[in-house]
Amino acid sequence: MGYINAIIILGGINVIAALGVAILTGYTGLFSIGHAGFMALGGYMCAIMVMEFNVPFAIALLIGGTFAGLCSFIIGYPAFRSRLRGDYFAIATLGFSEAIRLVLNNTYEVVGGAFGYMGMSTLTTLPVILIAVALALYFAHMFVTSQYGKNCIAVSQDEVAAQMMGVNLLRTKLIALFISAFYAGVAGGLLGFYMAYLSPSFFSITRSSDLLAAVVFGGIQSLIGPFITAFVLIAVPELLRFFAEWRLVVYGLLFVVVMLFRPQGLLGYVEMNFAFARRWWSKLTAKKDASAKGGAA
Amino acid sequence: MELFFQQIVSGISIGAVYSLLAVGYALVYSVYNFTNWAFDAFMAFGAFMAFYAISLFFMPFWAAALISIVLTIVLSVGSERLAYRPLRLRKAPRLFMMISAMGANLMIVNLLNLIFGGSFRRFPVDAAKPFFIGNVSIGRMDLLAGAISFAILALLWWFLYRTKPGLGVRASSIDIMTASLMGVNNDAVAFIIFAVTGALSSVAGVFYGIKYAVFPYMGLVTIKAMIASIVGGLGSLPGAVVGSLILGVLETLVAGYISSTYRDLFSFLFLVIILLFFPNGLMGKSGDEKL
Amino acid sequence: MSTAILSLRDLTVDFGGVRAVNQVTLDIQPGELVGLIGPNGAGKTTVFNLITNSIQATSGDILFQGKSIRNKMPDAICRMGISRTFQNIRLFPQMSVYENVELALHNAPRYSILEAFVRTPRASRIEKETRQRAFELLEMVSLKDYVHEKAANLPYGLQRRLEMARAMAANPSLLLLDEPAAGMNEDECNDLIKLIRQIHTQMGYAIIMIEHHMNVVMDLCAGSRIYVLNLGSILAVGSPAEIQSNPDVIKAYLGERRNVR
Numbered sequence: 001m002g003y004i005n006a007i008i009i010l011g012g013i014n015v016i017a018a019l020g021v022a023i024l025t026g027y028t029g030l031f032s033i034g035h036a037g038f039m040a041l042g043g044y045m046c047a048i049m050v051m052e053f054n055v056p057f058a059i060a061l062l063i064g065g066t067f068a069g070l071c072s073f074i075i076g077y078p079a080f081r082s083r084l085r086g087d088y089f090a091i092a093t094l095g096f097s098e099a100i101r102l103v104l105n106n107t108y109e110v111v112g113g114a115f116g117y118m119g120m121s122t123l124t125t126l127p128v129i130l131i132a133v134a135l136a137l138y139f140a141h142m143f144v145t146s147q148y149g150k151n152c153i154a155v156s157q158d159e160v161a162a163q164m165m166g167v168n169l170l171r172t173k174l175i176a177l178f179i180s181a182f183y184a185g186v187a188g189g190l191l192g193f194y195m196a197y198l199s200p201s202f203f204s205i206t207r208s209s210d211l212l213a214a215v216v217f218g219g220i221q222s223l224i225g226p227f228i229t230a231f232v233l234i235a236v237p238e239l240l241r242f243f244a245e246w247r248l249v250v251y252g253l254l255f256v257v258v259m260l261f262r263p264q265g266l267l268g269y270v271e272m273n274f275a276f277a278r279r280w281w282s283k284l285t286a287k288k289d290a291s292a293k294g295g296a297a
Numbered sequence: 298m299e300l301f302f303q304q305i306v307s308g309i310s311i312g313a314v315y316s317l318l319a320v321g322y323a324l325v326y327s328v329y330n331f332t333n334w335a336f337d338a339f340m341a342f343g344a345f346m347a348f349y350a351i352s353l354f355f356m357p358f359w360a361a362a363l364i365s366i367v368l369t370i371v372l373s374v375g376s377e378r379l380a381y382r383p384l385r386l387r388k389a390p391r392l393f394m395m396i397s398a399m400g401a402n403l404m405i406v407n408l409l410n411l412i413f414g415g416s417f418r419r420f421p422v423d424a425a426k427p428f429f430i431g432n433v434s435i436g437r438m439d440l441l442a443g444a445i446s447f448a449i450l451a452l453l454w455w456f457l458y459r460t461k462p463g464l465g466v467r468a469s470s471i472d473i474m475t476a477s478l479m480g481v482n483n484d485a486v487a488f489i490i491f492a493v494t495g496a497l498s499s500v501a502g503v504f505y506g507i508k509y510a511v512f513p514y515m516g517l518v519t520i521k522a523m524i525a526s527i528v529g530g531l532g533s534l535p536g537a538v539v540g541s542l543i544l545g546v547l548e549t550l551v552a553g554y555i556s557s558t559y560r561d562l563f564s565f566l567f568l569v570i571i572l573l574f575f576p577n578g579l580m581g582k583s584g585d586e587k588l
Numbered sequence: 589m590s591t592a593i594l595s596l597r598d599l600t601v602d603f604g605g606v607r608a609v610n611q612v613t614l615d616i617q618p619g620e621l622v623g624l625i626g627p628n629g630a631g632k633t634t635v636f637n638l639i640t641n642s643i644q645a646t647s648g649d650i651l652f653q654g655k656s657i658r659n660k661m662p663d664a665i666c667r668m669g670i671s672r673t674f675q676n677i678r679l680f681p682q683m684s685v686y687e688n689v690e691l692a693l694h695n696a697p698r699y700s701i702l703e704a705f706v707r708t709p710r711a712s713r714i715e716k717e718t719r720q721r722a723f724e725l726l727e728m729v730s731l732k733d734y735v736h737e738k739a740a741n742l743p744y745g746l747q748r749r750l751e752m753a754r755a756m757a758a759n760p761s762l763l764l765l766d767e768p769a770a771g772m773n774e775d776e777c778n779d780l781i782k783l784i785r786q787i788h789t790q791m792g793y794a795i796i797m798i799e800h801h802m803n804v805v806m807d808l809c810a811g812s813r814i815y816v817l818n819l820g821s822i823l824a825v826g827s828p829a830e831i832q833s834n835p836d837v838i839k840a841y842l843g844e845r846r847n848v849r
Contacts, residue, residue: 031395078569082576087332087531090395091523092572095565098520106558139705146704146711147697147718154680154691156392161678164640166666166695166758175701205517209403216396221682248407255400256380259393 005126007238011231012129013190016136018214018230019223020183025212026220027144028176029156031090035184035211037097040104040203042068042185043192047117048110050193057123061132061189068185069178076177080170097208104200116199117192124194132190136183140223143179152176153221184211206248210234213251216258219265302433304553305546310439311508312545313446317501318522319529319537320450321494327470327532328490331391332523334398335376336498337516338405343369343499344420344506344515345409351421358422366499373495376401377487402516410513417510420503442504449500450538453493457534462489470532521548524568530578539579592651593618593794594670594762599638599648608634610820611648618761621788621795623805625831626817627840632798633675635817636764640665640672652762667696671760673751675767675798681740685731685750688739689722692757722757728790729753729783745776749783756791763787765797769804781807806832816840 017039024030046064049055055063075096079089105114112118143149151172154162163169192198214233218225237244258265318336325333343365350361380397428435457463462485468476469486477483505518525544529536544564552560571578592615599612609631616622624632637643639650641662650658657665671692680688697704698718703711726732729749734742739750748768755763768784769777781804788795788808799805805814806828814831816824818840824831831837 025392029390029392031392033399074569078572078576082572087326087395088527088572091332091520091527092568094520095524095568098517099562099565102559102562142705142707146707147694147699147715148701148704150683150687150691150694151697153683153687157680157682158678160642161674161680162691163661163663164642164666164672164674164678165692165754166663166671167691168661168663168696209399212396212399220392245411249404249411252400252402252404252407255403256397259389259397259400260380260383263389263393 007235009124009126009129009194010238011234012133013124013187013194014210014214014234015133015227015230016190017184017187018211018218018226019136019140020180020187021211021215022218022223022226023140023143023149023152023183024176024180025215026218026222026226027149027156028152028173029159030173030176032093032180033090033205033208033212034093034095034097035180036203036205036207037093037100038068038072038181038184039188039191039207040097040100040198040200041071041188042182043188043198043202044104044111044117045185046189047120047192047198050123051117051120052110057128057193061186064189065182065185068188069182072177072181073174076174077170080173080177094205094208097203097205101200101203104203111198114200116197116201118197120193120196120198122194122196124190129190129194132186136186137223137227140183144223148172148175156221209248209251213255215265216255217265222265225265299431299433300553303435304549306433306435306443307439308546308549309542310436310443310545311549312525312542313443313450314501314504314508315522315525315545316450316538316541317446317497317504318519319526319541320453320534321497321501322523322526323529323532323534323537324466324490324494326526327534328466328473328486329381329385329394330532331394331398332531333494334395335380335401335405336494336522337519338402338409339369339373339495339498339516340502340505340519341409341511341513341516342372342405342502344502344511345413345513346499347503348418348420348506348511352418362500362503365503366496369499369502370492370495372405373491373498374488376405377491382487406513406516413513415513417512418506420507420511422507438504438507442508445500446504449497453497456493466490521564524564527568527578528571530580533578533580536578536580591618592616593620593653594639594796595651596635596639597649597651599635599645599650601634601638601643601646608820609638609645612817612820612822614815614822614825616762616794616796618794619792620812621784621797621808622812623809623814624796624798624817625800625802625805625814626823630817631820632817633766634820636672636766636796636798639764640670663695666758666760669759669761670764671755671758671762672764673748673755673766673768675770677744677747677751679739679747679750679754681738683739684735685737685739685742686722686726686735688750689725689753689757690718692754693718693721693759695758725753725757728756728787745772748772748780752783752787756787756793760793763793763795765795765799767798767800769799769801772801777801777804780804784808 017035021032021035024032042064045067046060049060049063050057075092079092082088104111107113151167154167155169155172159169191202210233214230215226218229237247318340321336322332346368347361347365350356350364351358380401381394384394384397428437428440457467465476465481465486466489468479468481473483505515521544522541525540526537528544529540544567547567548560548564551563594616596612596614599609600607601609612635624635626632634643638645641657641660645658649656652668652670657668680691698714699711723732726735729752731746731749731753734746739747742750752768769780772780785808797805797808809828813825814828815822816831816837823840824834824837826834
């Protein structure tokens, strides 16, 4: 039971971070290979808030997320302002996450350097993670269906046309990046308080690749796709130990194969919506109406 | 003062190795407008091939280097055929090209890791005895790496500006559609570009392996080359060389005078600063799209 | 002069060594519909690109409602009230017809980001208003039956109409139409003439229209002016009749072996 618990919690954390990447890569068309860096920023900030300043966990998570979001502007602003396309930004995210790891590895005051930040309690329990995932999914859905989210989609489909139609590219991209980094930061905070310690090695390129894989396989312009794959990608290597070693090789191969044969991903362009539930509900009520009428007649 | 000169020479030498990689990025970018993310895998692959050619088959250095170059060219051209060309022909969005390249990279690097193991290997070449010019000591391999890198760049120059296939590549970098209408064979250009960049990455891998070590994730250093090519301006070959030399020298100075730990942090900060003040890099073409 | 909605002052741009647009000066009054014609490569689309600042001018100035917009970002120019269509259609291919129009309506979202997350009643009301407005515009260009179709799946002629609806959704006071009739047959052209005239009278926009179909231009600009651009410079200005009988214009077109239809 504890084992299943662990998979659900780690999967849930991955889901939250992957939803962030989905907003950035899937919906806005910006390619990040350094989201682990934002997770690290949020995770450490959250840990410091709780451990050093006795801030309640929930608030500390929000502070951690906000901190990660604000730090994302360090790369976002210069990379988006130069009107050159995705490559700059992707390189900058990679450099950023490596720079953060470097700093954390060599800062022994407070955060413990390469040994990690120790002595944290386990605050991320199953109910906590379920609530956090539900909120994350709900707010992500609200965002991508809002006018802000639709501007993001337009930017991802044709940046030039979007700009000509009056969309402020810099602002739109920065908003998407902020939210994306916020999600990653919250996920980082949850991770630290599940593992009961934080180490810079948690936030390597491998983690960024895992998150990217969730979005590539799950599909672009979809929340439910990355939601499912983010969970599966954590659960499968946990359940099949032999696969864990090979997983990055397989992911790599699948990246190429997916792009060649199904570039929209498994559930690309499938909006998470409750239309099916509504249809089912209306069918149900219609039946009831009919039977009520039938009874009356 | 001696230390300063030593730093400069060492910086130019590492900058020359970066420039091999940065020129590779720039060459691919100038024609196809995308960053070849699998480049670091090619580099690590090249280093591994040379390493095993020497340590397992006791080949002389030059033969090992040649084998490594040939094999890396095969890998580079092969990955173009399998992972990039179909997408290019389909005119897939750039995001897809990037993801495909990232996939090739993930796969190759982690295969190296699984097959050969993640340990750090010292390259079996005697690089110990330094030269002395006055009191300035210069590493033999530093000198060799710098000299060969510049020789290769000169050769590339000659090829691009003095030969007919080179003209085809340059024409494609201006407008690949028009070039193909004018009779430039697109497939041949793709072959040339990926063969040349494969060779460049292999040489860079070997030199980098000699200077530091051979290990599967050594390709991470290509992020420096990417930064250098951005500093120079994405897609600009002279920019890539200039950017690499600047970065190489500056980061060696930072390592020597400030802190070697924060050398890599410096290159990232350098990127941010350059982007803030030179949004198109120092010599780059602007990324504006035609309407 | 001072009442002009758009004035180009000696507008010039060089590409490498080529002068693509040379000292173009023109004034458009509010609510005017003028044509911009010229042989291929005359620099017509470049003029549009300069107005929307997708290309930086080398020299000269662009005044919109009396203010210089030469250094404004393209999106800011759009929000100030200049909207355009594209010669080679640039819709958002994977978005629905409705979403394409809706996007231009909320290019600057009309509620705050926090309201987006919790969807306050005010945000919902704004969403509803936006939806209504989008449907009105789609009705105007007769695309109401296609609202949920993906833009990429529309036939070519309808894509052009959708581009117009999208441009109108940005609520412009000046509309730039880049070859709206390209690739259309005579019947479609006649429908288009009707549509543009309707848009013009109903919405009161000033419109500049680049067009190769001479009957479309001559018909729509009957009461106003046509600018003829050749090799980047303005060759002639005048009413359709004047343009048709202008020997320089005929020569410019014949030089390209192309007849003024």
